[in-house]
Amino acid sequence: xVKIRIEIGYLEGVEDxxxxxxxxxxxxxxxxxxxxxxxxxxxQLDISSDNEHALEVARDIASKILINPVINSYTxxxxxxxx
Numbered sequence: 001x002v003k004i005r006i007e008i009g010y011l012e013g014v015e016d017x018x019x020x021x022x023x024x025x026x027x028x029x030x031x032x033x034x035x036x037x038x039x040x041x042x043x044q045l046d047i048s049s050d051n052e053h054a055l056e057v058a059r060d061i062a063s064k065i066l067i068n069p070v071i072n073s074y075t076x077x078x079x080x081x082x083x
Contacts, residue, residue: 002054003080006043006062014071041066044079051078 010016016039023037043066047054058076067074 001046001048001082002051002078003082004045004047004054004058004076005079006045006058006066006074006076008041008043008062008067008072008074009038010071011073046082051081054078 019037019039022039023034026034026037043062045054045058045061047057049057055076055078062074062076063069
């Protein structure tokens, strides 16, 4: 079994409204040293397979179900091999 992490964010140039609102509020609260903010969604999957096949399955899930390719980017990586 393999523990896989899928990290999803916005593509460069696509506004993240939640991050924009939080960033604005940080400025209001005096956190002027924060120059940028991005928010990512993280999904963790336990897949009964070898590393290569688990990565392939996770990429397929991400591209078909979890993201909108017009606005999102994603990364997939093995976090841990479970015996």
